[in-house]
Amino acid sequence: MKRLTLGLTFLALFAACDAVAQTKSASPGRAAGTTNASSFDALVKKADAARAADQTDEAMRLYKQVVRMRPGFAEGWWYLGMLYYEADQYPDGRAAFRHLTGLKPEMALGWAMLGLCEFEIKDFDSALAHLEKADQLKIPSEQGFYDVSKYHFALLLIRSGRFESAVKIIGDFARQGKDSQQFAEAMGLAALRKPLLPNELPPLEREMVLDVGHAMCDSAARRAAGAERDRLELLRKYPTAPQIHYISGTMVLANDSDKALEEWNAELAISPEHPQALVSIAAEYLKRGEYQRALPYAERAVEASPNYFAAHAILGQVLAEGDLDVPRGTHELETAVWLAPWQPQVHFALGTAYAKAGRKTDAAKEREEFLRLRGQSEVAVSKP
Template sequence: MAVMFAAATALPAAAQTAPPSFQTLSRQAEEARNAKQLEKSLALYKKALQLKPNWDEGLWNAGSIAYDLDRYEDCAASLRRLAAVKPASAPAWTMAGLCEYKLRRFDATLDSLGHVERLNFQEPPELARAARLHLALAHTKTGSFEKGITELTELTRMDKKTPEVIVAAGIAGLRQTWLPSEVPERSRDLVFKLGDAMAAAMELDYPGATAKFEAVVREYPAEANVHFRFGAFLNVQDSDRGIEEIRKAVELAPDHVTALVGLAAIYLKRGDLQAALDCGQKAVKAGPGDFSAHVALGRAWLAAEEPAKAATELQFAVTLAPASPEARYSLATAYTRLGRKDDAARELAEFKRLQHLEK
């Protein structure tokens, strides 16, 4: 009886033992972090965040510690939460994107780092460089090679080229969906040499880039993408020679859609409508699911005063890529020439909306 009474009187005391407060947990988490006890610190931050889920400092520290521990699932979860709490925080989106890249979730990487881009990379330079590089790598991995090259160009012009940029440029230039760690040994020399030439072009070193491209072309004459990249570079300074190199790319790879689209644009600019139409039609045949081919052919039909044929191609382009401003604008032009004012106004409004989103 005495034992039962003692047990009963002990229950209220135990029940009154309060769990650690948010202040206690946050202080202990910080102390453990300062002592380099990262596992303990992360566990304490998680407990504190259960009490205060939107604690921005805790979300950042938990995510950063998880990244250092290679706990990328935890890292991505914490930093995505922080980005939701503070959507204008470029560092939060960057770190979330880097974690998602490590997890090979490339669509999520593009989403997170796309937010950073729309925030104009307003963060410390080291994070901004990492964001641009990994955005370029994710674009390349998902097949958006030209977008990857655009990001690398911006990165090179804000900072000097690095081996990482050179390799990334070479992979994108070869139009391969490789990560740097996935480059086959047989292709490493080509990747680096092509990337080095492209990086020189990105730095606006015209003589240096020309010499490097010429050396790569001599060493790898059967690589269509080497000729295409050289031609794309030359087109700005020497369009005749640029066309010659891009034609070589098409001779080596007749279904090279991007090269055909490039030629169509060059011929259109020169006023050679028949050549532009021929290249546009070949591009559509080679890549019926590539919106840029339909845009190229649609623009050629517009120049040839065939707005109905242009509209057919451009409508298909918009179906394939509804978020493409260039497709929307060209379709608006076709509708205007056909007298379809309401349709033209709708497409022009969508063009302006998409253009605003890209800024």
């Protein structure tokens, strides 16, 4: 899928451009009253008129003249890049948005469009880096545009194995009632921990991915009746499939933690080294203050998946919070932060461990980073 119904999206973006670019009045030659400035103004007006009249080729030709005449005119690069994107000319669009981000590095929209162009030419690593940069700068929530950028960001997080972050993004959409089949498919890929883009999914796996995705979206949106019906249907259709009992446990955790433990242990009967089930069981016992019961599950999680940040995080919390071995617990939490520096809760847990060890300066730094990352994650999915 290339876009999420972008028909009106870019009209809104064009309208928003003046507010975000803020370059017309700031361009040095435009206020000088010189002949060159008048010629430049006239050329920009012609380009704007061609764009407004949907004369795409003519608008491209004129905007290329605009940016040749004044390479520092960010608004020209913006419109040129948008025209290239809409015309499916992604390499040229990427070049235009590279110019724009060089001129306006604080402009989230520029980084987002650069990432979307790179997504279309399958430069996925660069696309992830630039969509993440846009996310950090807080993408404006104009109708449709935010959705497109965040959706593609979630797809790239899934592809890179950052499933928890992708689930959070898609869950936020579900809570806004935005859980179309495209979102459900992405949620299913993330929940089943398949590092694939939707078009890479084998056809025989699609039904289960969609079933899981719809169930997880219902759960995230707190549609209790639908979520329970979905959960039971998953267990009926896929009783021995890996990951299904784990997902079932996560869906009932908020209302029935004993049932969640039962489901996670059922997952371990199918997949004895399932790291997420091990982490979840350890986390539930940690929440109950049963540190000795939590410890073996946390240890097994690290053994099963030594590069999984959550395994090190839960082991560190059990050891530190339970006063079982604070120095080792701190080291495990440091490993978790190293593996997943983008996870705010891991920084908070490490800060707590540092405070317990009397490392006040380090604790303050980790809590500051926690607040910074949490602030990024609390950007609204759409305007209220």
